[in-house]
Amino acid sequence: SAVISQKPSRDICQRGTSLTIQCQVDSQVTMMFWYRQQPGQSLTLIATANQGSEATYESGFVIDKFPISRPNLTFSTLTVSNMSPEDSSIYLCSVEGRPQETQYFGPGTRLLVL
Amino acid sequence: AQTVTQSQPEMSVQEAETVTLSCTYDTSESDYYLFWYKQPPSRQMILVIRQEAYKQQNATENRFSVNFQKAAKSFSLKISDSQLGDAAMYFCASPLVFGKGTRLSVIA
Numbered sequence: 001s002a003v004i005s006q007k008p009s010r011d012i013c014q015r016g017t018s019l020t021i022q023c024q025v026d027s028q029v030t031m032m033f034w035y036r037q038q039p040g041q042s043l044t045l046i047a048t049a050n051q052g053s054e055a056t057y058e059s060g061f062v063i064d065k066f067p068i069s070r071p072n073l074t075f076s077t078l079t080v081s082n083m084s085p086e087d088s089s090i091y092l093c094s095v096e097g098r099p100q101e102t103q104y105f106g107p108g109t110r111l112l113v114l
Numbered sequence: 115a116q117t118v119t120q121s122q123p124e125m126s127v128q129e130a131e132t133v134t135l136s137c138t139y140d141t142s143e144s145d146y147y148l149f150w151y152k153q154p155p156s157r158q159m160i161l162v163i164r165q166e167a168y169k170q171q172n173a174t175e176n177r178f179s180v181n182f183q184k185a186a187k188s189f190s191l192k193i194s195d196s197q198l199g200d201a202a203m204y205f206c207a208s209p210l211v212f213g214k215g216t217r218l219s220v221i222a
Binding site: 001033041042043044045048092094099100101102103104105106107108 | 147149151157158159160161164205207209210211212213214215
């Protein structure tokens with residue numbers, strides 16, 4: 001299994017600002033994923049990030065709002081732009097590992113937008 | 115589009131007893147994987163068990179087992195000899211689409 005860390009673990013932000021969340025993996029992985037988990041809710045996939053290509057966004061999520069970088073096989077960032085209180089959520093990164101299609105999750109970033 | 119449905123928002127079980135969490139799904143794929151993940155309170159999401167759809171044999175991992183009914187598109191999780199540490203949110207997933215979760219409480 002992969003060991004995944006996220007920074008920051010939590011943050012309180014003012015509306016209209018942006019926050020960049022970092023995800024670091026202890027091994028090289030092809031696919032990384034970003035999820036949003038609103039309070040008490042399930043996980044919703046935001047986008048899939050492959051190294052060397054543009055991220056693929058799910059319906060309802062756009063690059064201008066959630067730009068993603070994937071500069072190498074162990075690191076990715078998700079930016080939440082022009083935040084509003086509706087963006088208050090836990091943001092999780094995950095990677096696909098072994099066995100096939102199994103996901104390993106980071107600890108999450110808990111974001112509160114005031 | 116894939117969908118995953120968990121119809122039990124909350125469940126409870128006595129310690130040492132057995133509980134079954136339900137999950138149904140819909141997919142157009144012919145070969146796919148299904149998962150149960152556990153998310154303890156304020157802790158990291160972890161894999162509980164994985165099922166390969168082309169395998170007829172139900173997956174088992176120690177006290178955790180699944181009842182996979184491919185024709186019915188049903189994928190339930192059975193937890194035997196429940197322990198206090200089993201208390202958590204349980205999510206069924208296929209594999210990037212997650213159900214709404216079932217909150218399991220274990221009563222001492």
